[in-house]
Amino acid sequence: MTQLNKEDTFLSLEDVSISYEIDEKKSYKAIENVDFQIKQFERLVLLGPSGCGKSSLLKAIGGFIKPSHGSIKLRQKIISKPGLDRAFVFQEFDQLLAWKTVLENVLFALSATKKIDKKDATIKAKEFLKKVNLSSFKNNYPHQLSGGMKMRVAIARCLAIGAEVILMDEPFASLDAITRKKMQDDLLELWKDTKFTMLFVTHSIDEAIKLGSKIIIFGTNPSQILKQIDVNEFTSKDEISSIMHKNQTEYFI
Numbered sequence: 001m002t003q004l005n006k007e008d009t010f011l012s013l014e015d016v017s018i019s020y021e022i023d024e025k026k027s028y029k030a031i032e033n034v035d036f037q038i039k040q041f042e043r044l045v046l047l048g049p050s051g052c053g054k055s056s057l058l059k060a061i062g063g064f065i066k067p068s069h070g071s072i073k074l075r076q077k078i079i080s081k082p083g084l085d086r087a088f089v090f091q092e093f094d095q096l097l098a099w100k101t102v103l104e105n106v107l108f109a110l111s112a113t114k115k116i117d118k119k120d121a122t123i124k125a126k127e128f129l130k131k132v133n134l135s136s137f138k139n140n141y142p143h144q145l146s147g148g149m150k151m152r153v154a155i156a157r158c159l160a161i162g163a164e165v166i167l168m169d170e171p172f173a174s175l176d177a178i179t180r181k182k183m184q185d186d187l188l189e190l191w192k193d194t195k196f197t198m199l200f201v202t203h204s205i206d207e208a209i210k211l212g213s214k215i216i217i218f219g220t221n222p223s224q225i226l227k228q229i230d231v232n233e234f235t236s237k238d239e240i241s242s243i244m245h246k247n248q249t250e251y252f253i
């Protein structure tokens with residue numbers, strides 16, 4: 001993958017390592033020397049086997065954990081804590097409040113920012129629900145929505161409060177194959193409609209090729225980048241699979 005120039009770089013990781021303290025003397029390195037940059041509105045997929053540190057990296061980009069080495073920058077500014085410009089969307093979109101309607105869910109997030117009065121918040125919430133094609137469902141409760149609709153509300157809520165980066169940690173992992181495919185299609189549609197920078201973690205090569213404009217393949221032992229791929233019509237499952245299997249084999253011999 002080519003190095004981006006400064007003006008094009010939206011999110012950058014420079015020599016990032018993440019360690020967890022096991023006890024006073026021992027620590028465990030979950031991620032080692034990770035470097036990459038992406039442009040705004042990229043759909044970046046982090047792909048790799050269990051335990052390679054994908055979630056740790058997402059949490060560090062979210063500002064929930066600090067890298068033990070290196071820096072993470074958004075718009076050239078170092079990320080040191082969570083912020084409204086980055087938002088997590090969780091599995092099955094369970095973060096929606098079951099006792100609030102679609103509109104109230106978006107309003108609740110907006111009022112929590114304490115940056116907007118009620119009248120403007122209502123205008124903004126309706127505007128974002130329109131963007132995600134849910135205006136006619138604004139008075140429905142989450143249990144009255146399909147999975148794809150819940151995802152749309154969850155993402156509308158993030159975008160309404162000013163999130164520019166949507167962080168998704170295996171959001172479709174627990175779904176059956178048919179529902180998963182539908183949710184992937186919905187997510188791509190939603191991205192086309194609203195445009196946001198997406199960081200998506202998965203174990204699935206098929207999902208990575210379908211959703212990503214870029215894929216970063218992680219290996220284990222040590223957990224670092226094996227390859228960065230710009231996805232195009234020639235990107236093949238076999239190529240990615242062989243990179244991942246080679247690393248696993250090397251790990252086990």
Ligand SMILES: Nc1ncnc2c1ncn2[C@@H]1O[C@H](COP(=O)(O)OP(=O)(O)OP(=O)(O)O)[C@@H](O)[C@H]1O
Nearest residue numbers: 020021028030048049050051052053054055056057
């Ligand atoms: N809070 C923690 N304290 C100690 N070790 C941790 C902590 N969180 C994660 N780890 C370890 O760091 C490594 C990377 O974990 P992480 O969850 O980031 O991997 P992952 O690639 O997302 O895995 P999975 O695909 O199974 O979710 C694992 O070995 C894990 O056990």
